[in-house]
Amino acid sequence: MPPTEEEVLQALRSVNDPDLRKDIVSLGFVKDLSISGDRVQFKIELTTPACPVKDLLQEEARGVVAALPGVKTVEVEMTAQVRTSVEKGEVLPEVRNVIAVASGKGGVGKSTVSVNLAVALAKTGATVGLLDADVYGPSIPLMMGAEHDKPWSKAGRILPIEKFGIKMMSLGFLLEEGQAVIWRGPMVGTTVSQLLRDVDWGALDYLIVDLPPGTGDASLSLAQTAPITGVVIVATPHDVAANIAGKAVTLFEKLNVPLLGVVENMSSFACPSCGTTTRIFAGMSGEELAASYKVPFLGSVPLDPEVSDSGDKGTPSVIAHPQSAHSEAFRAIAGRLAAEVSKSAYAEKGLVRKLGAV
Ligand SMILES: Nc1ncnc2c1ncn2[C@@H]1O[C@H](COP(=O)(O)OP(=O)(O)O)[C@@H](O)[C@H]1O
Ligand SMILES: [Mg+2]
Numbered sequence: 001m002p003p004t005e006e007e008v009l010q011a012l013r014s015v016n017d018p019d020l021r022k023d024i025v026s027l028g029f030v031k032d033l034s035i036s037g038d039r040v041q042f043k044i045e046l047t048t049p050a051c052p053v054k055d056l057l058q059e060e061a062r063g064v065v066a067a068l069p070g071v072k073t074v075e076v077e078m079t080a081q082v083r084t085s086v087e088k089g090e091v092l093p094e095v096r097n098v099i100a101v102a103s104g105k106g107g108v109g110k111s112t113v114s115v116n117l118a119v120a121l122a123k124t125g126a127t128v129g130l131l132d133a134d135v136y137g138p139s140i141p142l143m144m145g146a147e148h149d150k151p152w153s154k155a156g157r158i159l160p161i162e163k164f165g166i167k168m169m170s171l172g173f174l175l176e177e178g179q180a181v182i183w184r185g186p187m188v189g190t191t192v193s194q195l196l197r198d199v200d201w202g203a204l205d206y207l208i209v210d211l212p213p214g215t216g217d218a219s220l221s222l223a224q225t226a227p228i229t230g231v232v233i234v235a236t237p238h239d240v241a242a243n244i245a246g247k248a249v250t251l252f253e254k255l256n257v258p259l260l261g262v263v264e265n266m267s268s269f270a271c272p273s274c275g276t277t278t279r280i281f282a283g284m285s286g287e288e289l290a291a292s293y294k295v296p297f298l299g300s301v302p303l304d305p306e307v308s309d310s311g312d313k314g315t316p317s318v319i320a321h322p323q324s325a326h327s328e329a330f331r332a333i334a335g336r337l338a339a340e341v342s343k344s345a346y347a348e349k350g351l352v353r354k355l356g357a358v
Contacts, residue, residue: 001069001070002035002036002037002038002040002070002071003035003040003068003069003070003071004035005033005035007068008033008035008040008042008065008068009025009030009033011064011065011067011068012024012025012030012042012061012064012065013025013026014064015057015060015061015064017029017046017053017057018053019053019339019342019343020047020342020343020346024044024057024061028045029044029045029046030042030043030044030045031043031044031045031079038070038071038072038073039071039072039073039074039075040065040068040071040073040074040075041074041075041076041077042061042075042076042077043076043077043078043079044057044058044061044076044077044078044079045079045080045081046078046079046080046081046342047080047081047082047083047342047345047346048080048082048124048126048205048338048339048341048342049080049082049124049125049126050120050121050124050126050334050335050337050338050339051080051335051338051339051342052332052335052336052338052339054078057078058076058078061076062074062076080125080126082096082097082126082205082206082341082342083096083342083345083346084096084097084229084345085097085229085258085341085344085345085347086098086227086228086229087227088227089226089227091196091197091225091226092196092201092207092226094201094202094203094204095129095201095203095204095207095226096204096205096206097205097206097207097229097341097345098207098209098222098226098227098228098229099206099207099208099209099228099229099230099231099232099260099337099341100209100211100219100222100228100230100231100232100257101113101114101117101208101209101210101211101231101232101234102211102219102231102232102233102234102248102252103211103213103233103234103235103239103245103248104213104214104233104235104239104244104245104247104248105213105214105239105244106137106213106214107213108213108234108235108236108239108265108266109234109236109265109266109301109307110134110210110211110213110234111132111134111139111140111143111210111311112143112265112307112308112311112317113232113234113263113265113301113330113333114130114140114208114209114210115130115140115143115144115210115311115316116316116317116318116327116330117208117232117330117333117334117337118130118166118168118206118208119164119165119166119316119318119319120318120327120330120331120333120334121205121206121208121334121337121338122164122165122166123165123318123331124334124335124338126205126206126338127203127204127205127206128165128166128167128204128205128206128207128208129160129166129167129168129169129201129204129206129207129208130144130166130167130168130169130207130208130210131168131169131170131195131196131199131207131208131209131210132168132169132170132171132172132210133192133195133209133210133211133212133218133222134210134211134212134213134218135171135181135183135188135191135192135212135218136183136188136212136213137212138170138171138172139172139311140168140170140172140210141170141172141173142172142311142312142314143311143314143316144163144164144168144314144316145163145313145314145315146161146163146168146173146314147172147314149161149163149173150173151169151173151174154200157198157199157200158174158198158199158200159199159200160199160200160201161173164315164316164319167201167202167204169195169199171191171195185216185217186217188212188216188217188218188221189217189218189220189221190221192217192218192221192222192225193221193222193224193225196222196225196226197225206338206341209222214248219231219251219252219255219257220255223255223256223257228257228258229258229260229341229344229345230257230258230259230260230340230341230344231252231257231258231259231260232260232261232262232263232298232337233245233248233249233252233259233261233262233263233295234262234263234265235248235262235263235264235265235286235289236264236265236266236267237264237266237267237280237281237283237285237286238281240264240283240284240285240286240288240289241281241283241284245262245286245289246289246292246293249262249289249293249295250293258344259293259295259296260296260298260337260340260341260344261290261295261296261297261298261336261337261340262286262287262289262290262293262295262296262297262298263286263298263299263300263301263333264285264286264287264297264299264300264301265300265301265303266280266301266302266303267279267280267281267285267286267300267302267303268280268300268302268303269302269303269304270302270303270304270324270325270326272304277302277325280303285300286300287300296336296340298333298336298337298340299329299332299333299336300329301326301329301330301333302325302326302329304317304324304325304326306320306321306324306326307326317330318330318331
């Protein structure tokens with residue numbers, strides 16, 4: 001006797017999403033359940049294709065259903081529908097999540113992290129955009145191997161440049177080569193706002209915004225132009241020690257922008273010959289910093305010449321060196337970030353509570 005639909009769902013209620021802390025049936029993740037003879041098929045629709053425990057959930061769901069009497073074959077298809085935590089307005093109406101990447105000062109690897117996170121998210125199947133809002137030193141075109149590209153415009157809107165599966169825009173694409181801009185405060189804000197409004201971003205799951213270092217006009221303008229899901233703070237051990245990262249965290253708290261987490265960069269060295277990872281600096285780690293501000297810690301990227309070399313050569317490291325420890329770190333951070341975004345979407349709308357009644 002094959003199981004009933006209710007029996008299958010009952011079994012699946014024992015499978016929990018560790019981030020949303022609810023079972024996948026109550027969360028409404030189980031779709032298109034069909035039972036024919038000893039064969040059971042269903043889909044699990046997650047809140048992000050970058051879910052770090054995707055494979056684990058699939059195996060667990062398959063296991064509990066396969067253990068039911070009368071079941072021989074279980075087919076589980078994993079899909080995803082990225083949610084948003086913000087009310088959509090007239091700017092970026094089809095962008096589900098704007099994620100800002102910020103730091104207390106320059107040179108900490110903010111652009112490197114932005115680029116590699118964007119590419120890592122896109123590799124999971126998410127639709128991703130990357131906005132270089134660092135108008136003082138736009139470096140995304142070079143890091144993405146697109147410094148000679150010029151964007152087209154259509155119906156008065158600028159079309160983003162597409163590379164490595166992501167849509168990107170930078171002031172660097174719009175300036176003539178070698179052209180310098182002398183910035184006055186309000187111009188920065190206006191330019192960032194224009195890059196959001198005038199670019200035809202289309203539908204995106206995640207738009208990663210590489211902010212200028214420090215905090216100020218660009219961050220404020222971003223927060224005022226479009227609803228931001230949250231901000232990621234990139235910090236090196238030096239910023240942590242000098243409390244530069246802490247100040248950035250405090251500023252975003254003041255701006256009422258949710259903090260999605262802290263990424264620690266260049267704190268350790270992965271030895272290419274022996275494979276061990278050594279922390280280079282003593283003192284407070286990014287993890288401790290995150291704990292002290294009650295912000296999620298998203299992970300640590302080791303210092304590796306391959307990272308800077310890939311950036312200089314225009315192929316992000318997660319593509320040029322996918323097997324390396326740093327690429328593994330970028331992928332893990334992308335997964336945790338996506339999980340934090342999903343959590344914020346549920347928390348904001350109280351969906352966990354509402355769906356609990358299903
Ligand atoms: N994990 C890392 N390992 C080695 N070099 C790195 C790493 N992260 C960043 N870099 C290098 O450090 C420099 C500054 O990084 P960048 O991303 O431009 O910083 P920011 O955008 O914060 O100014 C670049 O040359 C970059 O290639
Ligand atoms: Mg930069």
